[in-house]
Amino acid sequence: MQIGFFDSGVGGLTVLARALREISGADYLYYADTRFVPYGTKTKDEVRARALAAADSLFRHGAEVLVVACNTATSAAIETLRDKYGAPIIGMEPAVKPAVECHKDKRILVTATELSLREEKFRNLVARLDCEEFIDLLPLGGLVPLAEALRFDKESVEPYLREQFKPFDFGRYQAIVLGCTHFIFFKKHIQSIVGPEVDLIDGNLGTVRRLAAAIAERGLQADGSGRITFFESGEPVTEPDKLERFHRLIKAADEACE
Secondary structure, X not given: OEEEEEEOXXXXXHHHHHHHHHOOOOEEEEEEOOOOOOOOOOOHHHHHHHHHHHHHHHXXXXXXXXXXXXXXXXXXXXXXXXXXXXXXXXXXXXXXXHHHHOOOOOEXXXXXXXXXXXXXHHHHHHHHHOOHHHEEEEXXXXXXXXXXXXXXOHHXXXXXXXXXXXXXXXXXXXXXXXXXXXXXXXXXXXXXXXXXXXXXXXXXXXXXXXXXXXXXXXXXXXXXXXXXXXXXXXXXXXXXXXXXXXXXXXXXXXXXXX
C-alpha cells in the first residue's frame, strides 16, 4: 500500500511523521511543491492548479490514498480533487473544533496562512461551530519561509513571533490553533512566548486517524515497509544531500509531535 502526501513544501512532513507513528504496513510518497512555495500568498485558482498537478503525479506513481497535508491546499482544492479522483482523499482544516470543545471562559487564537483564513471553507467552519464571538485570527505566513530555509533557531524565529503576537494578551487566551502544518515545527518557540497555560492545538493526529479509517474502510493491503519516496514539484529526489535534508526534517517533525 502506498500513501501519497503533498504540501507546498516541508510542512506536510509533520503529518507524515505522525502517520509513521500511527500507521504500520504502508509505504509513502511525499511531494513537496518547492518550486511554488508558499501557497498562502497565492490565489485560490493558482493553489488549485498546483494541487491537481501534485495529485496527478502521486497517483501516476502508484498512490492508493492521498493526503492533502496542507490546510491552504485543502481549503482551495479539496472538492475539486474529490470530484476528479475515485481514491480516498484526506484533507486538513485548522483544528478549531477541538479548540472550541475545550473552550471555557477564555479566547482562542486561530493562526494559519492568509489564504486559509479568508477562504469560504474556513468561514463556514467558524459559522457551523458558532464560535465567532470568542475566536481571533492571526496570519503567520512568515513562518513558512523560515521552515523552508530550516531556520528553527531562536534568533531567527522569536523576533518574528514576538512582533506578530504584540497585540495579544495571552492571559486572556486558552488555546492557539496551529492551522498550517509548517507552524508545528515552531511549537517550542510559540509555547515559550505565550506561556505553558496556553494550549497549542493542531489537526495532525485527527487527519492521520481519518487516514487510518479510510485505509480500513477500503481494505487496503498493509504490505509496505515504511519506505518513503520524495518528490520536489514532480521530480524524484535522488541527491543524497536533499534526501538527508528530508529525513532530518522528519526527525524534527517527530520531535515536535511530543
